Amino acid sequence: MRILFPLGAALLVAGAVQAQEARRTYANPIDIDYRYNFEQVNQGISYRTGADPAIVTHKGRYYLFQTLADGYWSSSDLVHWTFVTPSRWPFNSIVAPAVWSDGTRILIQPSMTRAESILSTSDPDGGKLDFFVRRMPDLVDSVGEGHVPAPGEDKVPPGPWDPALFKDEDGKWYMYWGSSNVFPLYGIEIAFEDGKLVYKGKPRPMLALQPERHGWERFGQDHSGTLPDGTPIKPFMEGAWMTKAGGRYYLQYGAPGTEYNAYANGTYVSDKPLGPFEYAPWNPVAYKPGGFVQGAGHGSTFQDVSGNWWNTGTPWIGYNWTFERRIGMWPAKFWADGQMSVSTRFGDFPHYAPTTKVEDPESLFTGWMLLSYRKAAVASSTMGEFAADRVTDENPRTFWVAGANRPGETLTVDLGAAKTLRAVQVNFADYKSGRFGDAPDIYTEFALQSSLDGKRWRPLARTEPPRRDRPNAYFQLPVPVEARYVRYVHEHVGGSNLAISDLRVFGSAGGKAPAMPGGVAAKRDGDARNAHVAWKPVKGAVGYNVLWGVRPDRLTLAYQRWADQGPALELRALNTGVDYWVAVEAFDENGVSRRTRPVRIN
Structure with a gap:
C-alpha cells in the first residue's frame, strides 16, 4: 500500500x-x-588493530596509511573511508610509514632496518604503486654535529625506523627518524637523483627525551x-613528523x-x-x-x-x-x-x-552527550564471565561475549528513560578469534533497533553494502529519535566469537546542564612534574573535564574523569619551570556546565 x-x-x-x-x-x-x-600468532591469537597513522591531503582527497595494513584508505570527507588494495606492496608489509604528497604523487617509505624501497603513486585511488627508490642506501653510521648528543653513542642505529619525509617550500627534502629509549631522534637533508636517494651530510641528533x-x-x-x-x-x-x-x-x-x-x-x-x-x-x-x-x-x-x-x-x-x-x-x-x-x-x-x-x-x-554510561544491559546469551553489563563501562579492555556467534543474538541497553538519540557507536572486541586477515568472511553485519517500552521495536540503523569489517562502527542518525532502549541484532562478524566491548549511545536527556563545580584547588607537590587537583562534586554529574594550560585564557589540555572516580586528579604531565592554570567543568546526559574560573597551580 x-x-x-x-x-x-x-x-x-x-x-x-x-x-x-x-x-x-x-x-x-x-x-x-x-x-x-x-604478532602473537604462535599463541593462536589474532586481532584487529591500527597504529601509527599517517594522513596526507592529495588533490582534494585524504589518504590514510598505517602499520601492517597491506594497503591504505581513501576519503573525500574524513568520515567515510574506503580501503585501497595496491598493485604492489613490500613483502614484509609496512610499519610506521613515512608518507608525503608533493602535489603530483604520494611517496610511501616504510620503517626499515635494512635496504628497502620507497614507493610512489600518482593514482592513489586506483592503487597503482611504482618504485620511486628501488633500494635505500645504507645510513651513514657516524653522527654529524648536532645540539643534542646521542646518549653514550656516536653511531647511528640501523634504520631509518619510524621515518618522516618533509619537502620544504624551497624544494629541498628532509628525513627524520628514530624509535628508541636510548638513541635520540635524527634528521638529515636528502635528495632524489636519478631514481636514487642521496644523503646530504651526516645524520644529526635533533632531540632526546628528558623525563626528569x-x-x-x-x-x-x-x-x-x-x-x-x-x-x-x-x-x-618515536613517530617523527614534521610540519611547517x-x-x-x-x-x-x-x-x-x-x-x-x-x-x-x-x-x-x-x-x-x-x-x-x-x-x-x-x-x-x-x-x-x-x-x-x-x-x-x-x-x-x-x-x-x-x-x-x-x-x-x-x-x-x-x-x-x-x-x-x-x-x-x-x-x-x-x-x-x-x-x-x-x-x-x-x-x-x-x-x-x-x-x-x-x-x-x-x-x-556536537554537544551530543553520552547516554549509555553504566546503564543496564541484557543479552540473549553469554559466554562465561563476559557479561552484558561490560558494554556500558567505557572500557575497551572489557567486553561481552555471546554464547554463540550466530545470527539473531541480541544485546539490549536500557537508558533508564526516554532520551533523544543522535548517534550510536558499536565497538567490537576480539576474543580468541583465531582468524586470518585473508579469510573470505571478514565483514560485519548487524541491525540496531530502538524502543520506548522494550516491547515494540523499530529500525534505528544498520550496516549497508558494500560489505566490510567495522570494528568501531559509527552511525549518525539522519533525524533525532526518541527511545529508552537500544538493541543490537546480530547478523555476522568474521571473528570466531561475537564480542562487543562498548555499545555507546549519544544524544540528550532533555534537561538542564549540570551546575558548575566549585572549590577548585590545585597544588604542585615536591616533584614539580606532578600536581593535585580537587573540586567539589556536582550532583548528578556523569563526569568532569580537568582543563589546563600555560595561560589562563588558553587551557589546551584535557583529562576526562568519570564522576565515580571521585572529584580529584593527580596530574603527572607537567613540565618543570613552567607555570600552569587549571579549570574544571562537569558534564552529564543533558550537557556541559560552565567552566570554572582558571586557578593557578601553585
Whole structure:
C-alpha cells in the first residue's frame, strides 16, 4: 500500500535530512576496517588493530596509511573511508610509514632496518604503486654535529625506523627518524637523483627525551614510570613528523610509549628544518589519558581542504597483546604566537567534520552527550564471565561475549528513560578469534533497533553494502529519535566469537546542564612534574573535564574523569619551570556546565 505524506511534512523531513547530511560527524576510534594482525600468532591469537597513522591531503582527497595494513584508505570527507588494495606492496608489509604528497604523487617509505624501497603513486585511488627508490642506501653510521648528543653513542642505529619525509617550500627534502629509549631522534637533508636517494651530510641528533623535566615523558599508566609489577622502565621516543606552519618548523614525536593511557605527541620548534630545535613549554600537544579512547601519540599532522589542521594518534586497547591499538583523529590549531594545540576535550564523543574554515577546534564538538554510561544491559546469551553489563563501562579492555556467534543474538541497553538519540557507536572486541586477515568472511553485519517500552521495536540503523569489517562502527542518525532502549541484532562478524566491548549511545536527556563545580584547588607537590587537583562534586554529574594550560585564557589540555572516580586528579604531565592554570567543568546526559574560573597551580 502506498503511504501519502502532506507536501509540507515531506519537505520538512527532506530538509532535516539534508541539514544532517550537510554536517557529517565522526567519533573516535575512527570507523575503518582495521586489519587482522598476527604478532602473537604462535599463541593462536589474532586481532584487529591500527597504529601509527599517517594522513596526507592529495588533490582534494585524504589518504590514510598505517602499520601492517597491506594497503591504505581513501576519503573525500574524513568520515567515510574506503580501503585501497595496491598493485604492489613490500613483502614484509609496512610499519610506521613515512608518507608525503608533493602535489603530483604520494611517496610511501616504510620503517626499515635494512635496504628497502620507497614507493610512489600518482593514482592513489586506483592503487597503482611504482618504485620511486628501488633500494635505500645504507645510513651513514657516524653522527654529524648536532645540539643534542646521542646518549653514550656516536653511531647511528640501523634504520631509518619510524621515518618522516618533509619537502620544504624551497624544494629541498628532509628525513627524520628514530624509535628508541636510548638513541635520540635524527634528521638529515636528502635528495632524489636519478631514481636514487642521496644523503646530504651526516645524520644529526635533533632531540632526546628528558623525563626528569617533562612529566608527560615518563612511561607507564598515568606516567607512573614503571611496569605494572613495579619495574622501572625508560620511556620511548618515536613517530617523527614534521610540519611547517607560520614560518616555523614543528618536529613532532610520540612519547613515552604506545602502551597505557599516557601516549602523547609533543613537539620541538625551530626556524630551520634541521634546527637547532627548542622544546615547547606547552607540551604535550596531543594528550588523551582519560575516557573511552586513551592515548594520542605517534601520528601525523595535516591540513584539510578547508585549511583546518588535524592531528592523528594511536589509542591503546592492549587486551590480546600490549600493541593492540586503534586510530584517533582530533582537530588542531597553530596559534599566532606559535603555540600548537590539539583539542581532545570530549575527544571520543561525536564531532563535526568541517566543510569550511573553523577558528575554534572545540566548536566541532556536537554537544551530543553520552547516554549509555553504566546503564543496564541484557543479552540473549553469554559466554562465561563476559557479561552484558561490560558494554556500558567505557572500557575497551572489557567486553561481552555471546554464547554463540550466530545470527539473531541480541544485546539490549536500557537508558533508564526516554532520551533523544543522535548517534550510536558499536565497538567490537576480539576474543580468541583465531582468524586470518585473508579469510573470505571478514565483514560485519548487524541491525540496531530502538524502543520506548522494550516491547515494540523499530529500525534505528544498520550496516549497508558494500560489505566490510567495522570494528568501531559509527552511525549518525539522519533525524533525532526518541527511545529508552537500544538493541543490537546480530547478523555476522568474521571473528570466531561475537564480542562487543562498548555499545555507546549519544544524544540528550532533555534537561538542564549540570551546575558548575566549585572549590577548585590545585597544588604542585615536591616533584614539580606532578600536581593535585580537587573540586567539589556536582550532583548528578556523569563526569568532569580537568582543563589546563600555560595561560589562563588558553587551557589546551584535557583529562576526562568519570564522576565515580571521585572529584580529584593527580596530574603527572607537567613540565618543570613552567607555570600552569587549571579549570574544571562537569558534564552529564543533558550537557556541559560552565567552566570554572582558571586557578593557578601553585
